[in-house]
Amino acid sequence: MSIFQRSAAFLIAVFVLAAAAYSQQLLKKTTSKSDRLDFGAGGTIAIAGAPNGSITVSGWSKNEIEITAEIEVQAANETDLKRLAAVTDFVTQESTGRFGVITVGTQNRVGDKKLWKKFPKELMGLPYRVDYKLSVPRYSDLEIDGGKGDLTISGIDGALRINFLDANAKIELAGGSTNLTIGAGTADVTIVSKGWRGRSVDVQMVKGDLTVHLPTTISAEIDATILRTGKIENLFPGLKPRVRKGEFTERSIVAKAGNGGIPIKFTVGDGTLKLTDH
8 A cells, every 4th residue: 555545544534533523522402393283184285304304194083283393403512503403493384275394494594584694604514303293184185305214104095295315114005196206215115905095106216125015905007116126026916917928027017906907106226126915
């Protein structure tokens, strides 16, 4: 190894240790914020999450929305913590039949303009997270955009449109159309066994593992695809080729379950796609 290479390796090590020491010195401040409002069934609920943070949405029988957010900021001292906490929040947008939750923070600089005036640039890259828990009317449509974190959806009988950059997702599908895209991570998707009223399902995972639980009584046209690397594990006994002489492979399944009909697509770029029953 040359002197230059040894020097470069030494500097990299110093920078890594310095960064690790700096991250260990950061203080944390956690606050909780909640809200509750009347909202009838049949509307749309849109959530714009934080760059980091979990989102949990569950359906209930009340015509109300309940939101709880745990907001965590990190900084080197109490003064910076206070300044970051003042600009890290969520705001709501309300209109007839639609309700929105928007995360406010250094990623979008939304909110009180006075708080952003002369805001220190060195604070812009400090880590923060917002973890959401929402209870919403069961018969609602959801639109969710998230960064990195856990995603859990249950008890919702409506259309879903979800985009997450990096998620550990657990999603229950009960009705409506579903469009789900996850950049990386894992996803566990279950189509409920009783009363499923889905119109279409399109689930895409760029990189990671996708597990799909199908009811044995389902009737649908099912397409499962691996685009680049990985394989399909077909453990669902009720699939048969849609084309008479078609064959299932580890990269592609074009199948019919039951009487067919409803289009269902699962696509993984790199990773494992498992189909199973429940």
